[in-house]
Amino acid sequence: MRQTLSLLRRSASALFVLAVSALAAAPVQAAPEVIRIGVATAGGGEPVTWGGSPGGVVRVNHWLEEEFKASGIKVEWLFFKGAGPAVNEALSNRQIDFAYQGDLPSIVGRSNGLKTKLLVVSGARNNLYVVAPTASDIRSVKDLKDRKVSIFRGTNGHLVAINVLAANGLAERDIKGVNLDTGSAQAALVSNGVDAAFGGYEWFKVRDQGLAKIIYSTRGQDPALTRQASLLVRSEFEEANGAEVQRVVDVFVRAAHWSSQEKNRDELFRIWARSGTPVASWAAEFEQQALADRNSPLVDDFIVGRYKAVVADALKLKLIRREVAVDGWFETRYLQSALKKQGLENYWTAFDAKGQPRAKQSVAANER
Template sequence: MHPFFANLRRWAAPPLALVFALALTAAAVSPAQAAPDTIRIGVATAGGGDPVTWGGSPGGVARVNNWLEDEFKASGIKVEWLFFKGAGPAVNEALSNKQIDFAYQGDLPQIVGRSNGLKTKLLLVSGARNNLYLVAPPKSDIKSIKDLKDRTVSIFRGTNGHLVAINVLAANGLAERDIKGVNLDTGSAQAALVSNGVDAAFGGYEWFKVRDQGLAKVVYSTQGQDPAFTRQASLLVRSEFEQANPAEVQRVVDVFVRAARWSSDEKNRDELFRIWARSGTPVASWAAEFDQQQLAARNSPLVDDFIIGRYKAVVADALKLKLIRREVSIDDWFDTRYLKNALKKQGLENYWTAYDAKGNPKAGSAASVAAR
């Protein structure tokens, strides 16, 4: 054989020992992805208390009890909570700028963020079937939704309450253009209503405190109404962070599921409301918000047919109302692998009831916790 071809053969087929040596060298100089120094969680509310926390979500229980901090302490990973007065829209901006890794926010801003190209994954629900209320000054002649025509009404635009408010108006023969809508955040809306700067306001449980002070009356509530008029909130993770840190994502989900289990136990109802009250919203307000409602139905982390159906309805409504500019696919958005792992590890696979698209218990689903 010509020497040239002999040398070529040697170059093309190095000895196996050399191959393994090169592989080991490569492994030595290319270590596995390092864990993050800090896990940053953005919450779509200004919150309250010291340290700042929020209520209405099992996440608030994990926050107050330092469960996430304890989970990551031995690993040397710091947990940082960031609260946003600008709610969902402000959280989307933080996600876009990679200032947070996880985001707790409502359905509409999540959809808006996805339509604008935010790369996220929805991991679990953390506050389902949240109610919406219409309030007015105590002496107001407004007694129903229909009385809002041509009135000045506060709506926190871009939040998950915005779309529900529009649907409630529509169910009563009104469109958003039939009212004089004013975009105000929660604190500004309360100040405006108390000073008669607006005739009425849409909002959530935060209005019970104002009502109990004699400064407002509840004109309308979605409690006991069609579940389609409720708001959903959930935990997202930036796709880039999830891909680089799957082990840490699993640990975060594990803690949120643990908090959901504790928050779903009726024996903990009073203590749950006391924990949430540290945010500045009194126990009485939480009692009113959850009146005659099972904790398990509100605090379930399951991404069931009801949740998926509500998110698809939000997409359709947001598109129709031009809150988003294009159709948004969400079928590949829900990443429940981590949730399923957590449920299995904690023996909770049959703990919560799964609901159908209309919000009724799904045939064959586990019985509700309260019914056991």
């Protein structure tokens, strides 16, 4: 009996030593060879880029490429004409690691089981416009009843368009909606293929060419009628590559800071103009609006509230089939770390749920 117990003890000890040795010999998680970022727009220019977001500054200045050059990690940017829905498909197929997209498509993706983390805001309070041909008799949103109207369904402008219609006594069924992407909508409007269109800053160029008129704008109205965009990461990638995720967020926060400084306004618009949208269009989009309010990376009460409201509206309108929880979705520890490292904890003003400014405070305290 004693010999048996002694043998068992020696065996257990040997197994413990082997286990410890195996753990010690286990390889450290290797850094990724490439970081792939999907952007929910076709973009423009050479190389392809986009505007309206500090992310466009990151792209044009090659800040991510510079950040990861010494580590031997390649950065790839992929642009999607199909916008948010196409980005969701790429996330589902593990073709991208990070995604820049609007609030509604990211929520649709989450409702369909996509495992992501929302890291940082990168383009807040984007305006929405309604445009019509210059000779059209359409003068207001109410005039859209029974008209053929372009709406890019599934994008962050879709839900705002529905809310704009509702604020004017109309439902989506009261118009003859046509699902067109940005380029197709412009071609359709100038050729009288549609009577009007919902869209963003891209319509200023068409207006300035004398081919369209803006009959409605959300600017200066209820902040709830604006669109939000953020940078997300696949949860699987984040869990395996936390250090690299932190470095990406650091760069996006650096870009947000640069893009929030009024002294950089003209240069910012020139950078964004490389996407094919003229400087004049950016000047019109951001007229009488503080850069810091639009380019803040903060996940404050306003942002959280807007994402929750989008969930509620999307569910009510059956754009998603089940409730989506957002409270566990925002992963702000990377943002907080970046703000602290760059001395920006109190740089931006946080907004309350109604979109009104509140006293500046530590983001770390705000997130508790």
